[in-house]
Amino acid sequence: MKKVLVCVMALLMVFALVACSAASEPATEASTGASTAGESSSEASGEAKPAGDGIEIAYLINSANDTYENYVFNSAKEYCDANGINLTMYDGLNDTGNQLTQLETVCSNGADAVIVVPVDTSGDGQEYRAITDKYNIPIVSVARELKSAWVKVSVDSAKVGKMQAQYVVDTLGDKLDVALLVGTLGTEDQQQRTSANHEVFDEHPDINIVFEETGEWQRDKGMTACENWLQSGTHIDAVVANNDEMAVGAALAIQAAGKTDEIKVFGIDGNEAGLEEIKNGTLTATVFQPTEQGKMAVEACLDCINGKYTGEGDPEWLQVEPEIVTEENLSKFWEIIFGEPLE
Numbered sequence: 001m002k003k004v005l006v007c008v009m010a011l012l013m014v015f016a017l018v019a020c021s022a023a024s025e026p027a028t029e030a031s032t033g034a035s036t037a038g039e040s041s042s043e044a045s046g047e048a049k050p051a052g053d054g055i056e057i058a059y060l061i062n063s064a065n066d067t068y069e070n071y072v073f074n075s076a077k078e079y080c081d082a083n084g085i086n087l088t089m090y091d092g093l094n095d096t097g098n099q100l101t102q103l104e105t106v107c108s109n110g111a112d113a114v115i116v117v118p119v120d121t122s123g124d125g126q127e128y129r130a131i132t133d134k135y136n137i138p139i140v141s142v143a144r145e146l147k148s149a150w151v152k153v154s155v156d157s158a159k160v161g162k163m164q165a166q167y168v169v170d171t172l173g174d175k176l177d178v179a180l181l182v183g184t185l186g187t188e189d190q191q192q193r194t195s196a197n198h199e200v201f202d203e204h205p206d207i208n209i210v211f212e213e214t215g216e217w218q219r220d221k222g223m224t225a226c227e228n229w230l231q232s233g234t235h236i237d238a239v240v241a242n243n244d245e246m247a248v249g250a251a252l253a254i255q256a257a258g259k260t261d262e263i264k265v266f267g268i269d270g271n272e273a274g275l276e277e278i279k280n281g282t283l284t285a286t287v288f289q290p291t292e293q294g295k296m297a298v299e300a301c302l303d304c305i306n307g308k309y310t311g312e313g314d315p316e317w318l319q320v321e322p323e324i325v326t327e328e329n330l331s332k333f334w335e336i337i338f339g340e341p342l343e
Contacts, residue, residue: 161196
């Protein structure tokens with residue numbers, strides 16, 4: 001009897017030890033159905049995060065001092081605010097090295113996607129892609145071309161430059177002395193707009209390019225360049241600028257010299273200042289580039305996150321169509337930019 005009791009007691013002790021051991025083990029992912037630590041519920045289920053579900057997009061702008069690029073950013077920000085998406089701007093300070101450092105930082109901090117306005121568009125952009133590929137994060141370029149982006153959203157800069165120059169010829173004729181104000185040398189939009197200007201003007205042997213100088217996209221530098229041209233005494237019929245900021249600077253210099261009726265000024269962008277100068281009669285025309293590119297870039301990021309674009313092969317190019325703005329059709333674009341009728 002004692003032997004039986006001993007055996008029973010031994011068996012009970014074994015069962016107790018096994019039960020305690022099972023209770024002390026952590027629950028496995030399979031047994032609980034929960035995601036592991038650090039993994040979002042959407043990652044665990046294999047589903048992409050919908051818009052508004054904590055999406056983090058980093059917006060790397062070339063320079064916060066670039067007026068037009070700020071309009072594009074505002075378009076993106078308004079869309080994000082309305083849809084619960086977190087969008088943060090990082091100022092590249094016109095320094096590629098600084099922008100690449102920012103890119104590494106935002107990727108390592110867990111951004112879901114990156115929108116970039118590249119500082120330098122002259123290369124293939126693989127230094128950007130090397131960083132985003134390391135973290136498997138989609139990258140979308142906006143307003144300026146990044147050749148390695150998954151998606152690029154922009155106006156065709158060559159088309160813009162050709163449209164601008166052709167309007168100059170159509171308006172003023174083919175016997176002209178033209179001064180060109182170009183953007184920061186080496187940037188994609190400066191190169192393509194200026195080359196397209198030359199392509200059109202070169203078709204007319206009596207159109208002379210009397211000056212060509214960079215204003216680095218800035219109003220004050222455009223004004224200074226034009227002031228120097230005026231002081232030289234060289235005859236000028238038209239100033240053709242790569243953007244509205246430089247065009248406005250030139251227009252103000254020409255107005256101060258009392259030559260608004262003699263020298264016509266043409267810009268690109270269709271920003272607030274450009275439209276106001278058309279209204280005032282100091283700017284003849286501009287080429288409108290829709291700022292909705294910013295909103296489109298955010299939508300492209302969401303499409304990348306949801307698998308529509310994979311970053312394989314050549315970038316998907318989402319083009320925005322430019323339009324000429326003059327005094328005659330100013331009211332249409334005034335309402336788009338200012339949100340109210342032209343008075």
